[in-house]
Amino acid sequence: MEDDDNTDFSLEGDQGNVPEWSSIPQSPAGFKSGFIGIIGRPNVGKSTLMNELVGQKIAITSPVAQTTRNRLRGILTTPEAQLIFVDTPGIHKPHHQLGKVLVQNAQIAIESVDVVLFVVDGSVDAGGGDRFIVDILSRTQTPVILGINKVDEQPPSYEAIDASYAQLAAPNNWQIAKFSALTGDGLEALQQLLINHLEPGPYYYPPDLVTDQPERFIMGELIREQILLLTREEVPHSVAITIDVVEEEPTITRILATIYVERDSQKGIVIGKKGSMLKSVGSAAREQMQKLIAGKVYLELYVKVQPKWRQSRLQLAELGYRVED
Structure with a gap:
């Protein structure tokens, strides 16, 4: 060796053992804060998105489905807001006890956040897995934003793909945001849209922290x-x-x-x-x-x-x- x-x-x-955090300051007037649940099928880019938003790798990314297991919080603090992203396991039909725990945690996250960001794969049409999640989300009172990811992988004629997702969003009046977690395109607009949905609130975490894990x-x-x-x-x-x-x-x-x-x-x-x-x-x-x-x-x-x-x-x-x- x-x-x-x-x-x-x-x-x-x-x-x-684990180290303790530093003290949390008082937030300025007009400051907003809240928890945002990132929900979606496996492998739509949820972990890549959270890493890109917080500016540091805190969630693992892999071509293998079902890689996110724990409810991982990523923290983005800007001068006007603190956004706490809750990355959840991809919602799927569970095949073992671990799968049941993962899906149950994802469903709990939907009810315990201020905004849900429902992430879909914009390189392909909406599928049965997406409609299954729409059915779950249509029963919640939590505001939902439909995020069309992977726009960098969309074919030249992508209108039909976008239309398939617009059909999912329309009955629930969900706003739609398009972006690429990989290239960063559209993330600034997404970030502002999320901030718009938050209420005035305190710092939940120290401003320099990027995860609560x-x-x-x-x-x-x-x-x-x-x-x-x-x-x-x-x-x-x-x-x-x-x-x-x-x-x-x-x-x-x-x-x-x-x-x-x-x-x-x-x-x-x-x-x-x-x-x-x-x-x-x-x-x-x-x-x-x-x-x-x-x-x-x-x-x-x-x-x-x-x-x-x-x-x-x-x-x-x-x-x-x-x-x-």
Whole structure:
């Protein structure tokens, strides 16, 4: 193991604590604030959108569906408002206990926010999954904005696509915003539209904060993202991460993390031949962590098998997945 790599790989792991936030100032006169639920089918770009809006990577993005698990809050503070974005799991038909928890949390989020941003994929026509979500949203009193994402991927004749979404919005009188989370086009107008829907309110979080999740959670998500990106369908959603130890030293932060999978075969895939996959996961995750904490990171990864953890409410809770209040 070479010093300039600063990533180590093993097969086991333990736990620790999270830092406190700074004090919250009083908001100026006329200041607005509120919570915005980002809702939509899997893979419509919800996490990419939130990362772009808050200006920092806090939610993982992956070509694999169902990657968002926890209700993650991203915070954007401007001179006139504080917008707290709640990124939710893609709403879909659940196939296991984890899926039920994820969808239940997304539905709870709809009722607990000030505005819902219903994100759809503007590169394709509205589908059955979108109509399923419309049915859920049509029963809420929460204001809804229909956000047509991926305008950068729209074909030259996109009118029919836009019309299919306009038909979803019209019966409920939802406003429509078009944008690209990837390029940033249209996000300024979207941001202003969201602010227009908020009421006067206080700072809920310190103005310099971009998420209410502790750094440990983000670190775990960065590891999980690399596993999803590098293993693709081989180890789809059977992965959970715990950050067991974070030791901050003057010149380096040492992190020990455990990767949980459900089967021995998945453990073999995550480790790879002679540890090659685990090394690739660790190196890429360490790079992202160094951006997160703006400093040098030493990362040590362990892999453990925890059979059928997604089917057990107890094991889900132990790994940080529970139905939110």
